[in-house]
Amino acid sequence: MAAVEGEDTRLAYRTCPLCEAGCGLEVTLKSEAVHRIRGDMDDVFSHGFICPKGSTLKQLHEDPDWHRRPLVKRDDVFVEVDWVEAFATIEAGLLPIVEEHGRDAVAIYLGNPGAHCLAPMFFNRSLITALGTRNRFSASTVDQRPKEISSALMFGSVTVPVPDLDRTDFIVLLGANPYASNGSLCTAPDFPGRLKRIQERGGKVIVVDPRRSETARDADQHIAIRPGTDAHLLASIGHRLIVEELADPANVAEHCNGLDELDELLAPYCAETVGPICGIEPEEIRQLARDLASAPTAAVYGRIGTCTQEFGTLASWLVDIVNILSGNLDRAGGAMFTKGAVGQPSTKGEPRTGRGFRMGRVTSRVSNTPEAFGEFPVTVLPEEIETPGEGQVRALVTVAGNPVSSNPNSDRLDAALAGLEFMVAIDPYVNETTRHADVILPPPDALQKGHYDMALLNFAVRNVANYSPPVLPLEDGQMDEWQIMLNLAAVFAGEGLNADIEATDEGVAKAFLGSAARDPHGNVFERDVDEMLAMTGNHRGPERLLDISLRTGPYGDGFGIDPEGLTLDKLIANPHGVDLGELRPGRIPDNLRTPSGKIEIVPDKIREDLPRLAESMKRDRQDEIVLVGRRHVRSNNSWMHNVNVLMKGKNRCTMQIHPDDAGRLGISNGSPARVTSRVGEVIIDAELTDGIRPGVISIPHGFGQNMPGVQLRVATEYRGVNTNVLTDEYFRDEISGNIALNGVRVTVQPA
Ligand SMILES: Nc1nc2c(c(=O)[nH]1)N[C@H]1C(S)=C(S)[C@@H](COP(=O)(O)OP(=O)(O)OC[C@H]3O[C@@H](n4cnc5c(=O)[nH]c(N)nc54)[C@H](O)[C@@H]3O)O[C@H]1N2
Ligand SMILES: Nc1nc2c(c(=O)[nH]1)N[C@H]1C(S)=C(S)[C@@H](COP(=O)(O)OP(=O)(O)OC[C@H]3O[C@@H](n4cnc5c(=O)[nH]c(N)nc54)[C@H](O)[C@@H]3O)O[C@H]1N2
Numbered sequence: 001m002a003a004v005e006g007e008d009t010r011l012a013y014r015t016c017p018l019c020e021a022g023c024g025l026e027v028t029l030k031s032e033a034v035h036r037i038r039g040d041m042d043d044v045f046s047h048g049f050i051c052p053k054g055s056t057l058k059q060l061h062e063d064p065d066w067h068r069r070p071l072v073k074r075d076d077v078f079v080e081v082d083w084v085e086a087f088a089t090i091e092a093g094l095l096p097i098v099e100e101h102g103r104d105a106v107a108i109y110l111g112n113p114g115a116h117c118l119a120p121m122f123f124n125r126s127l128i129t130a131l132g133t134r135n136r137f138s139a140s141t142v143d144q145r146p147k148e149i150s151s152a153l154m155f156g157s158v159t160v161p162v163p164d165l166d167r168t169d170f171i172v173l174l175g176a177n178p179y180a181s182n183g184s185l186c187t188a189p190d191f192p193g194r195l196k197r198i199q200e201r202g203g204k205v206i207v208v209d210p211r212r213s214e215t216a217r218d219a220d221q222h223i224a225i226r227p228g229t230d231a232h233l234l235a236s237i238g239h240r241l242i243v244e245e246l247a248d249p250a251n252v253a254e255h256c257n258g259l260d261e262l263d264e265l266l267a268p269y270c271a272e273t274v275g276p277i278c279g280i281e282p283e284e285i286r287q288l289a290r291d292l293a294s295a296p297t298a299a300v301y302g303r304i305g306t307c308t309q310e311f312g313t314l315a316s317w318l319v320d321i322v323n324i325l326s327g328n329l330d331r332a333g334g335a336m337f338t339k340g341a342v343g344q345p346s347t348k349g350e351p352r353t354g355r356g357f358r359m360g361r362v363t364s365r366v367s368n369t370p371e372a373f374g375e376f377p378v379t380v381l382p383e384e385i386e387t388p389g390e391g392q393v394r395a396l397v398t399v400a401g402n403p404v405s406s407n408p409n410s411d412r413l414d415a416a417l418a419g420l421e422f423m424v425a426i427d428p429y430v431n432e433t434t435r436h437a438d439v440i441l442p443p444p445d446a447l448q449k450g451h452y453d454m455a456l457l458n459f460a461v462r463n464v465a466n467y468s469p470p471v472l473p474l475e476d477g478q479m480d481e482w483q484i485m486l487n488l489a490a491v492f493a494g495e496g497l498n499a500d501i502e503a504t505d506e507g508v509a510k511a512f513l514g515s516a517a518r519d520p521h522g523n524v525f526e527r528d529v530d531e532m533l534a535m536t537g538n539h540r541g542p543e544r545l546l547d548i549s550l551r552t553g554p555y556g557d558g559f560g561i562d563p564e565g566l567t568l569d570k571l572i573a574n575p576h577g578v579d580l581g582e583l584r585p586g587r588i589p590d591n592l593r594t595p596s597g598k599i600e601i602v603p604d605k606i607r608e609d610l611p612r613l614a615e616s617m618k619r620d621r622q623d624e625i626v627l628v629g630r631r632h633v634r635s636n637n638s639w640m641h642n643v644n645v646l647m648k649g650k651n652r653c654t655m656q657i658h659p660d661d662a663g664r665l666g667i668s669n670g671s672p673a674r675v676t677s678r679v680g681e682v683i684i685d686a687e688l689t690d691g692i693r694p695g696v697i698s699i700p701h702g703f704g705q706n707m708p709g710v711q712l713r714v715a716t717e718y719r720g721v722n723t724n725v726l727t728d729e730y731f732r733d734e735i736s737g738n739i740a741l742n743g744v745r746v747t748v749q750p751a
């Protein structure tokens with residue numbers, strides 16, 4: 001914080017928590033009120049870049065619908081109460097359910113903003129442990145779970161390679177539209193600018209997307225693929241690289257198990273067969289393989305369109321397979337591994353070995369769906385609530401999640417939530433989901449919380465560390481998010497309302513230190529926990545845990561061993577971030593955590609699922625109309641539609657349809673259309689555009705706040721519908737159980 005201009009004006013710096021880009025913001029305050037927010041020109045990573053959402057931390061802070069005090073529902077109406085009463089209501093409502101029906105009767109759902117927020121990142125675990133339920137769910141299974149699984153199977157931990165945007169000569173983006181999303185599982189502020197610079201230095205950008213997205217429009221080549229067929233395309237590229245002897249995985253070959261199996265496994269996917277399935281000319285597939293192989297460096301990158309589809313895990317796996325075959329894995333300009341400052345699994349423990357990854361240790365009660373990473377896919381949440389019997393879910397806790405909007409078959413889930421015996425939400429808003437809650441515990445807004453993008457900086461295209469302290473203090477009556485979480489955990493654990501959360505917090509800190517001190521490969525092996533704890537000074541809560549994680553991480557000061565190393569105080573002294581340099585090649589094999597110490601090229605789960613892919617080639621897709629999603633830069637999943645400045649302009653919640661389809665179906669531009677799937681129906685304005693492939697319609701998600709009981713005065717006025725009324729919880733990726741939001745079969749008629 002530096003003093004500037006007038007006496008009561010000050011500047012503060014804050015990393016934007018809204019999306020994965022993590023842009024640096026410069027906040028100008030006048031008389032302690034937010035005056036202006038713009039890009040921080042001195043940020044070591046974003047250099048001033050900002051999108052239209054970044055400055056709206058001000059509007060979020062001032063939003064009258066963002067609650068500051070707890071809400072309790074009485075006679076169907078939410079009333080403000082103090083914190084003691086809120087926790088007492090939870091104790092009285094939830095504990096009897098646990099006593100009578102056991103801990104599995106309470107489910108927990110963790111939502112997306114929690115991955116951008118320090119308190120949930122550090123203390124979700126405490127909540128889960130205190131709840132002791134097996135019924136754990138998160139937004140990960142409407143998102144990136146297939147990629148997490150494919151990489152964990154191959155590399156032994158969630159070690160996701162990212163395209164080396166700043167050095168690559170050739171990038172293929174599948175199912176990603178970073179011009180709107182600003183990137184995902186690839187943290188890169190100003191992703192669009194980084195793509196343009198690839199072209200400026202003579203490189204090529206190829207976009208594979210059923211829509212001519214904003215990113216596709218500026219690309220050198222756009223391949224309008226049929227939704228859900230990316231795995232076929234990638235298998236075909238892999239096959240081509242092998243048969244034309246273009247494959248050259250030399251740099252990692254000695255660290256791979258099972259490379260030679262690929263010849264046979266990919267054999268069915270010759271371009272002639274696959275072309276008509278993907279709706280791509282066979283020669284275009286062959287040429288793409290050759291271009292990939294001949295580019296000096298190249299990276300293939302797949303995101304939400306390749307994950308949230310029928311073959312999500314196979315497609316995610318094949319992205320890495322093609323990068324390996326083309327010789328671009330773990331190489332400058334290729335697909336590389338970030339080394340985050342807050343220890344990733346791939347920088348902890350013994351290098352080149354580990355326990356590897358296992359899933360399915362338990363299966364869900366109703367449909368026997370396997371867990372992964374301790375969670376069941378959300379696709380089974382409704383059946384777990386609806387189906388009577390021992391272990392039935394009767395209560396729900398949500399943390400930063402809006403499943404009624406973001407999960408498939410929303411009408412079914414919405415009805416299931418209405419039937420719960422008790423529900424608690426840690427959430428600022430009364431929205432589609434939290435209107436079902438009995439108690440809502442609102443966290444402070446982003447400007448009132450410290451921030452470090454712990455999860456996403458592990459997928460960054462540069463190694464960077466940046467911490468932002470809170471810009472504004474809590475108001476009277478507000479509680480910090482981590483204190484909300486620890487108080488709630490105490491209630492769950494039966495410790496009542498007078499639990500000593502300072503002691504719990506210290507216990508967690510000691511556990512962190514203890515685990516670091518037990519790692520013979522770490523930098524504080526056998527050090528004294530109390531001595532290290534004392535060195536964390538006055539930091540408490542997530543800040544103290546962050547300090548510990550930084551100091552015991554790969555760039556850490558090791559509690560005094562390396563005075564140049566990172567500490568939280570060092571980050572506080574560097575408000576524009578600390579640049580730890582470009583990604584370095586040669587991370588393999590040290591970052592592998594498979595039992596074999598090798599990259600498992602064909603994990604069993606993958607081998608078992610490949611026949612399903614082959615079988616799907618027989619399917620007749622000719623007359624289908626399928627649904628895909630899209631994002632807009634002024635929107636953020638479901639929860640920023642209450643920000644007036646972002647919602648201005650023409651209706652964005654439209655059904656994009658190709659004019660040929662529209663003509664055949666009798667639908668005209670701007671007129672309402674009725675879209676029907678196996679599970680539901682919406683009526684939505686049609687937008688005719690030749691920027692979408694025939695046979696495909698696109699509807700963005702996150703709209704449809706106009707439901708009884710929702711208290712969002714801007715969002716409820718917006719003309720939008722919830723596309724997840726159409727998505728089908730039983731149309732999912734086999735291995736992960738992740739929802740297939742893209743490629744959903746629908747019928748379209750004039751309304
Ligand atoms: N059809 C379709 N559906 C999709 C997608 C799609 O592409 N198409 N995308 C999917 C993806 S990728 C994702 S990640 C999910 C997101 O799914 P969810 O995480 O379930 O939903 P969000 O819309 O992100 O809602 C976030 C909730 O967190 C609250 N919130 C905001 N800030 C905070 C905070 O600081 N603390 C707390 N405690 N709460 C906060 C908001 O009020 C809101 O209720 O949606 C998925 N759904
Ligand atoms: N402005 C904004 N930014 C966001 C978000 C937001 O809601 N708004 N959400 C954030 C979150 S939680 C996430 S996970 C990321 C997601 O970031 P991205 O993965 O970039 O997501 P989208 O922008 O939805 O782009 C997905 C693209 O996939 C295409 N697609 C659909 N089906 C298929 C298919 O089968 N194959 C192929 N090849 N393409 C397909 C769609 O047409 C679309 O253009 O964005 C994050 N950033």
Ligand code: SF4
Nearest residue numbers: 016019022023051054
């Ligand atoms: S791109 Fe993402 S991180 Fe950057 S300002 Fe926009 S919302 Fe914030």
Ligand SMILES: [Mo]
Nearest residue numbers: 112142143144
């Ligand atoms: Mo997401």
